[in-house]
Amino acid sequence: MKNCSIWWIVIAIFVLASSMPHSQAYLKNEKIKTEVFLSPKFMLGPGSVENKFYYGIDFPSGHIALKAFDAEVVDEAGNSVPLHETYLHHWIVARYYIRKDADVLENNGNRTPRESDFIFVQNGGFCQSNILRQYFGLGSETRRTETHIPDPYALEVGNPTEIPPGYEERWMLNVHAIDTRGVEDKKGCTECRCNLYNVTKDEHGRPLRPDYKGGLSCCYDHAQCKLRHGFEGVRRNLYLKYTVQWVDWDTSVVPVKIFIFDVTDSWKRFNDSTGLRTEHHCLIEYDVESCSDTSLADNKCILTKKTSFTFPTGGYVIYGVAHQHSGGIGSRLYREDGQVICSSNPTYGNGKEAGNEAGYIVGMSTCYPEPGSVKLTDGETLIVESNYNSSVYHTGVMGLFYILVADRVPNTTPFLHGPQEAYKNMNNSAFIIGAIVLLGVVAAAVGYRQRNKSEDGYEAIVM
Numbered sequence: 001m002k003n004c005s006i007w008w009i010v011i012a013i014f015v016l017a018s019s020m021p022h023s024q025a026y027l028k029n030e031k032i033k034t035e036v037f038l039s040p041k042f043m044l045g046p047g048s049v050e051n052k053f054y055y056g057i058d059f060p061s062g063h064i065a066l067k068a069f070d071a072e073v074v075d076e077a078g079n080s081v082p083l084h085e086t087y088l089h090h091w092i093v094a095r096y097y098i099r100k101d102a103d104v105l106e107n108n109g110n111r112t113p114r115e116s117d118f119i120f121v122q123n124g125g126f127c128q129s130n131i132l133r134q135y136f137g138l139g140s141e142t143r144r145t146e147t148h149i150p151d152p153y154a155l156e157v158g159n160p161t162e163i164p165p166g167y168e169e170r171w172m173l174n175v176h177a178i179d180t181r182g183v184e185d186k187k188g189c190t191e192c193r194c195n196l197y198n199v200t201k202d203e204h205g206r207p208l209r210p211d212y213k214g215g216l217s218c219c220y221d222h223a224q225c226k227l228r229h230g231f232e233g234v235r236r237n238l239y240l241k242y243t244v245q246w247v248d249w250d251t252s253v254v255p256v257k258i259f260i261f262d263v264t265d266s267w268k269r270f271n272d273s274t275g276l277r278t279e280h281h282c283l284i285e286y287d288v289e290s291c292s293d294t295s296l297a298d299n300k301c302i303l304t305k306k307t308s309f310t311f312p313t314g315g316y317v318i319y320g321v322a323h324q325h326s327g328g329i330g331s332r333l334y335r336e337d338g339q340v341i342c343s344s345n346p347t348y349g350n351g352k353e354a355g356n357e358a359g360y361i362v363g364m365s366t367c368y369p370e371p372g373s374v375k376l377t378d379g380e381t382l383i384v385e386s387n388y389n390s391s392v393y394h395t396g397v398m399g400l401f402y403i404l405v406a407d408r409v410p411n412t413t414p415f416l417h418g419p420q421e422a423y424k425n426m427n428n429s430a431f432i433i434g435a436i437v438l439l440g441v442v443a444a445a446v447g448y449r450q451r452n453k454s455e456d457g458y459e460a461i462v463m
């Protein structure tokens with residue numbers, strides 16, 4: 001026990017030191033640049049919804065290698081806004097090329113360019129066309145989910161030889177936030193229950209299926225969730241504050257590709273006149289029915305949803321994380337023989353303050369396999385599994401899995417991969433809270449890592 005406490009002190013000092021203002025959390029890479037941006041302003045009153053798409057947001061430019069992307073909702077004074085006031089349903093950042101002569105003012109990011117003027121840069125998979133094509137994206141878990149990509153890996157962007165002639169690269173941000181101050185049913189509003197929004201038609205006026213009880217179609221931009229009788233509150237200005245970390249591109253960087261799996265994807269393979277092809281059909285959301293009384297009594301109320309995929313081209317898994325909504329109890333990506341590639345589990349808050357809101361998922365654990373240790377082969381079958389606690393009913397939940405895959409490992413490893421990689425570079429204002437939160441996360445991570453090792457011999461750093 002004594003031994004154990006000494007280790008905690010060592011870890012505590014280490015974490016504090018590595019998150020000190022002006023120090024480098026990434027000791028081994030001093031080239032990392034960090035910049036903090038604010039999204040265009042959005043305004044929310046009690047019960048209201050904003051689902052905005054901002055084209056041409058502020059973003060580092062040039063041929064660079066992205067290392068991390070973190071975000072949170074802040075108010076006009078720059079204070080973190082807790083999820084029980086403004087629920088962050090999701091934010092998504094996508095990359096696109098736009099014609100240089102496109103006649104749209106993008107300065108405020110508020111105007112959508114014409115579709116014929118831009119091209120989204122797709123990630124590696126799997127849903128069709130305009131779904132899940134983001135580079136980064138998270139929801140309520142954003143404050144405590146690690147996004148850092150370990151050296152020498154990164155996402156290569158802004159490569160001038162890849163940008164079509166006459167085009168330039170830009171970034172789009174979608175923020176979907178729900179103000180739940182004063183609402184009758186906070187959980188119902190965050191789960192987008194149609195009855196609470198008094199919605200029977202979608203945003204485009206199309207009638208919803210009678211069995212559609214909740215989900216994105218009911219909490220569209222400017223929808224209004226039901227307030228407690230007589231509640232009055234002010235509308236306020238909010239921003240998504242986002243922090244981008246990157247290094248300038250050089251040939252020592254090993255690029256990674258993004259793959260996003262959706263557990264609701266019901267894909268089919270066709271072999272017809274157009275050749276062999278696979279069509280994906282991603283619903284993004286699903287409902288969790290509440291379990292029967294007998295299962296409840298037996299403590300067996302878990303809804304497991306899974307689907308398998310054929311992984312197109314092989315490579316090495318560098319990072320993995322799942323996305324779930326409240327009620328989620330973990331998600332896994334594994335091979336046909338059952339070998340787990342990544343388990344990602346939610347952390348629920350248990351307080352009031354931003355980053356620790358009770359009942360909300362405030363973080364998802366991530367996987368950092370020892371580089372080179374987890375290799376996917378061409379055409380390998382992978383299974384994605386998403387588990388929810390079904391003791392109560394949920395609408396509009398998600399089961400996504402995001403992985404980064406490198407097609408090679410570097411010839412020589414320039415740096416030792418120390419545990420410091422797993423910790424966030426805290427900014428100055430978040431230092432005190434951050435250090436405390438980090439201690440909790442470290443405790444969870446160390447505990448989880450030990451458990452993971454003894455249970456299935458899998459050694460990825462899981463945070």
Ligand SMILES: *[C@@H]1O[C@H](CO)[C@@H](O)[C@H](O)[C@H]1NC(C)=O
Pocket residue numbers: 198
């Ligand atoms: C709900 O919508 C219907 C039809 O749009 C409208 O007549 C009714 O007043 C609304 N109810 C509330 C409580 O807003």
Ligand SMILES: *[C@@H]1O[C@H](CO)[C@@H](O)[C@H](O)[C@H]1NC(C)=O
Pocket residue numbers: 271272276
């Ligand atoms: C696809 O169809 C063609 C023509 O019917 C057939 O020759 C080929 O073997 C099929 N390929 C697969 C993978 O089923």
Ligand SMILES: *[C@@H]1O[C@H](CO)[C@@H](O)[C@H](O)[C@H]1NC(C)=O
Pocket residue numbers: 301302329389390391
């Ligand atoms: C599911 O939630 C219920 C009620 O909150 C809880 O009692 C139960 O332990 C949970 N089950 C699991 C597997 O997390």
